[in-house]
Amino acid sequence: MLAKILLVCKALGLTFQQIYTHLSLALSPRLHRLTYRSVEHPRNVVVIGASFAGYHAARCLASSLPTGYRVVIIEKNTHLQVTWVLPRFSVVRGHEHKAFIPYGSYLSTVPRGSYEWMRDTAEQILVDDYGRGKVQLRLGEAIDFEYLVIATGASAALPSRVGVTTKREGLELLTVEQDKLAVATDVIVLGGGPAGIELAGDAKSRYPEKNVTLVHSRKSLLNDNFGPTLAKRAFEELVNVGVSVKLEERANVDSIEETGTAKCIGQRPNSALIQALSPKSVSASGHIRVRPTLQLADSTLDRIYAAGDVIELNSIRNARSAFEQARYVANNIVASIRSKKQAEYSYRWWEGATKLTLGLTKTVAYMSDGSAEVSLSMKGKEEMDSSMIWRFFGARPFVDETDKVD
């Protein structure tokens, strides 16, 4: 009980930390404008991937790099794709567009000339004897870098990830998923991670008449990084709404192509660029191995950092930890430019705080500091936190000027 009270107090303390973080996020680019000057041939800090890790790293860098440097962001997607609404929007119609946040507004307050955006795919990294190098892009250009940030995340298909680069294609695919579910009598969801749990709960709440089965290979839902209470809670809630949960079972994924089957398994880290450059920096699971400073494990590549879902991390992977890592990476690059000491990142308990939807109207917030666990039931909105996340990235919900030209 005491441990639980302590955890609640720590969580309340975090609120102040969050306020401070938001304030400094808002102020730092504006203050930086007072001293940063755009120059003709700046040195590049290249960020590959602009989702939760890369977009945030780019913002922190553009708010702190000294004059003479700029960020070059290489991102293949037209929009920031919000992952956690995808299972919901694969079931429920009318909100799909909210999963695609137009890029740009998160960088609207940084100094002029502090960044350049390139919509392209990074295909190869070439490094010289001093650890500087070039990123070869699919459309032909090669971009020089002084420092490089790999924030390429992970890939999968719907309902876990969009799996295509444009909003237009993404909207079409979400509609296909909704149509598949609408006509199916039996819905089979493979994988009892967050995406599978959310999809199964939503499908059963939206279509109570359908048989919804969730198949998971482990003894309990979720994986070991989530605490036992959340797994138990998810199991009970799903059973309550009428989902049939089959644990310790495996389906032959490749042979299943039925209309009502959703595969919520097999996210692959996008580490091919590093695999080609430094195979020893990639683990057996395909994640990039980093030092506590978030530089690659390979000590000959000190100028290359990585953050987010692509790195090896024995903890919950989520946007919060991607943000924290991005902040460390940006600070460490600026420290390196100024010949200062690198800070060491270590995962902290609050980064793993989780919100899990269990059907269309119920959400469970969960956190654990290793000594105690707290879970809280809340009412959820059909669009989930879409408006909030748009606002966080400086975008007006749900105004998208690119719709006019796309």
Ligand SMILES: Cc1cc2nc3c(=O)[nH]c(=O)nc-3n(C[C@H](O)[C@H](O)[C@H](O)COP(=O)(O)OP(=O)(O)OC[C@H]3O[C@@H](n4cnc5c(N)ncnc54)[C@H](O)[C@@H]3O)c2cc1C
């Ligand atoms: C279904 C689901 C639900 C989730 N729910 C939550 C939740 O509720 N809360 C939470 O905090 N987290 C949640 N997560 C986890 C969260 O989405 C990830 O931790 C987060 O997306 C990681 O961000 P990232 O920037 O590391 O990588 P990603 O989001 O994977 O982004 C990688 C980016 O890199 C780009 N890219 C990749 N390769 C290249 C290349 N070669 N060239 C150019 N660009 C490239 C991609 O286009 C993409 O934009 C959920 C994840 C899933 C799948």
